[in-house]
Amino acid sequence: MSQHDVVVIGAGHNGLICAAYLAKAGLDVMLVEARDSVGGCASTVDAVGARVNICNCDHLMVRATPIADELDLATHGLRYLDVDPALLALTWDGDAPWFLFSDPERTVAWLAKTYPSQVSAYRAYLCDSHAAARLVVSLSGGRADIRSILANAAVIGGRGARRLLSWSRRSALDVLSSYFDEEPLLLPALVTGPTVWGRDPDAEGTGLAALGYAVRHQLTVGRPVGGSGALTDAVRSALEGAGGVVRCSSRVFGVEQSDDGWIVKTAAAIYKARAVVGACDPRTVRTDFLGEDDPTPEPDGFESKIDAVLTERPRYLALEGLDLGGVDPLVPTAVVSPTLSELIAACEAKRQGKVVDRPMLLVNVPSVLDDSMRVGESGHVLSLEVLWTPYGLQGGWPGSNEPQRWLDQYSTLVQPGFADTIRAWRVMTPPDYEEQFGMRRGYAPSFPGTPIDAVRGKPRPLARYRADEPGLYFTGAATYPGAGIWGASGRNAAAAVISDLS
Ligand SMILES: Cc1cc2nc3c(=O)[nH]c(=O)nc-3n(C[C@H](O)[C@H](O)[C@H](O)COP(=O)(O)OP(=O)(O)OC[C@H]3O[C@@H](n4cnc5c(N)ncnc54)[C@H](O)[C@@H]3O)c2cc1C
Numbered sequence: 107m108s109q110h111d112v113v114v115i116g117a118g119h120n121g122l123i124c125a126a127y128l129a130k131a132g133l134d135v136m137l138v139e140a141r142d143s144v145g146g147c148a149s150t151v152d153a154v155g156a157r158v159n160i161c162n163c164d165h166l167m168v169r170a171t172p173i174a175d176e177l178d179l180a181t182h183g184l185r186y187l188d189v190d191p192a193l194l195a196l197t198w199d200g201d202a203p204w205f206l207f208s209d210p211e212r213t214v215a216w217l218a219k220t221y222p223s224q225v226s227a228y229r230a231y232l233c234d235s236h237a238a239a240r241l242v243v244s245l246s247g248g249r250a251d252i253r254s255i256l257a258n259a260a261v262i263g264g265r266g267a268r269r270l271l272s273w274s275r276r277s278a279l280d281v282l283s284s285y286f287d288e289e290p291l292l293l294p295a296l297v298t299g300p301t302v303w304g305r306d307p308d309a310e311g312t313g314l315a316a317l318g319y320a321v322r323h324q325l326t327v328g329r330p331v332g333g334s335g336a337l338t339d340a341v342r343s344a345l346e347g348a349g350g351v352v353r354c355s356s357r358v359f360g361v362e363q364s365d366d367g368w369i370v371k372t373a374a375a376i377y378k379a380r381a382v383v384g385a386c387d388p389r390t391v392r393t394d395f396l397g398e399d400d401p402t403p404e405p406d407g408f409e410s411k412i413d414a415v416l417t418e419r420p421r422y423l424a425l426e427g428l429d430l431g432g433v434d435p436l437v438p439t440a441v442v443s444p445t446l447s448e449l450i451a452a453c454e455a456k457r458q459g460k461v462v463d464r465p466m467l468l469v470n471v472p473s474v475l476d477d478s479m480r481v482g483e484s485g486h487v488l489s490l491e492v493l494w495t496p497y498g499l500q501g502g503w504p505g506s507n508e509p510q511r512w513l514d515q516y517s518t519l520v521q522p523g524f525a526d527t528i529r530a531w532r533v534m535t536p537p538d539y540e541e542q543f544g545m546r547r548g549y550a551p552s553f554p555g556t557p558i559d560a561v562r563g564k565p566r567p568l569a570r571y572r573a574d575e576p577g578l579y580f581t582g583a584a585t586y587p588g589a590g591i592w593g594a595s596g597r598n599a600a601a602a603v604i605s606d607l608s
Pocket of ligand 1: 116117118121144146148160161165359386387411491544550584589590592
């Protein structure tokens with residue numbers, strides 16, 4: 107049995123970041139990971155003869171944190187490429203496309219060409235959302251305590267805090283439709299907000315999704331050179347450089363409290379530690395490791411992703427004949443939206459285990475921006491995220507024609523003959539995420555509360571990282587401020603452990 111100050115369970119980006127801060131603080135850290143490599147959902151893997159990202163690889167909030175500087179990740183090989191424009195908005199109906207650029211004026215100039223009636227609406231939206239988006243960005247690396255909120259609000263002004271509170275209580279559809287009356291302006295924020303969170307667009311408490319455009323004017327989306335996994339590889343290098351140890355292929359199956367700390371069990375080894383950080387889904391710690399009943403019903407996963415190698419670049423029909431002013435339309439993620447009524451119908455279809463005819467898509471071709479992801483001289487990698495694709499698909503996933511149907515649907519948006527350019531492809535469905543990444547029912551967790559809940563410390567272990575049992579901690583996307591690749595939760599959980607152990 108080896109003895110450590112802290113054992114961290116799960117080497118997703120949050121577990122790695124947490125472990126790296128602990129090691130940097132001089133603690134003896136062991137990080138155990140079930141898979142044979144680190145990174146979790148933020149990793150880049152070998153598949154279909156290429157390097158492909160598990161997630162969609164648009165890193166946003168992590169860029170607002172001090173993590174890259176504090177862990178000196180550039181020295182450990184991390185380099186980001188800016189994704190600007192950040193979004194290309196397309197619809198299944200072939201409505202006029204629009205780009206969201208980092209610069210709001212460039213965005214407005216584009217809208218003046220394709221949606222002149224929405225220009226003043228966009229300006230009003232920018233004016234109202236600016237202070238709240240600044241507050242979100244300035245809080246992104248911090249804790250959810252009232253002192254940090256007040257300190258940030260004092261610098262930015264109370265207006266942002268008031269807007270944040272009032273929008274967070276409303277639905278995304280309600281907030282956005284108070285500005286925009288053309289669906290192609292409403293829908294991308296609904297798709298990148300509530301749809302990605304698995305929520306209905308008119309569900310109360312989703313209103314902060316309306317900040318989606320405003321935040322992208324304050325922070326530039328980035329993709330690490332070499333793929334999303336270059337972030338987690340750099341954090342691993344920083345962790346090991348500070349003396350931490352990583353053990354892959356080590357699935358934890360049990361955790362026990364002992365007289366003077368905790369015992370963590372894997373098939374190959376038993377570890378003793380003063381503290382344990384669960385950096386996998388907290389429900390896994392409670393039910394699988396500690397053998398407790400799960401009081402909260404497990405949400406079902408709803409995301410799938412196709413990765414394909416293409417012999418040539420796709421060309422969107424909706425962009426043909428438009429003067430793009432030198433913009434490469436394959437750099438941003440394309441958000442492909444159905445109509446609003448189809449999106450609302452998709453909510454019911456998801457509950458019934460069905461995928462709608464025209465699903466919501468998030469599409470990018472990472473090899474266009476990043477040469478290192480090319481396949482040979484001219485091969486490109488297509489990343490096609492499809493929403494919603496329920497874990498419990500009616501008729502079951504094995505043998506289902508759904509994934510082929512999504513590719514066929516996507517083909518209708520691009521040049522004729524696109525299907526012949528696909529050299530190889532694979533799909534990851536919710537059951538695949540469950541099997542390969544330990545995501546229960548294929549669900550990618552995110553913090554279940556609002557920012558107000560977080561300030562109040564609710565639910566307590568998820569907002570404050572400390573479990574009721576002394577020496578047990580949680581981090582990960584299920585904890586505040588979890589949603590995607592952010593890392594603040596890993597950093598905050600490390601601060602809680604360091605303060606308690608010292
Ligand atoms: C299809 C898809 C697309 C996405 N696109 C984006 C995007 O573009 N931008 C963005 O910001 N976010 C995106 N996300 C979300 C983002 O990838 C995740 O929220 C984030 O990576 C979660 O990180 P984490 O460190 O909290 O957990 P995870 O990455 O889930 O890491 C948990 C780790 O714990 C390990 N583990 C589990 N059980 C055990 C056990 N018993 N013993 C040991 N180890 C264990 C797992 O193997 C895993 O490595 C996407 C997610 C999906 C599924």
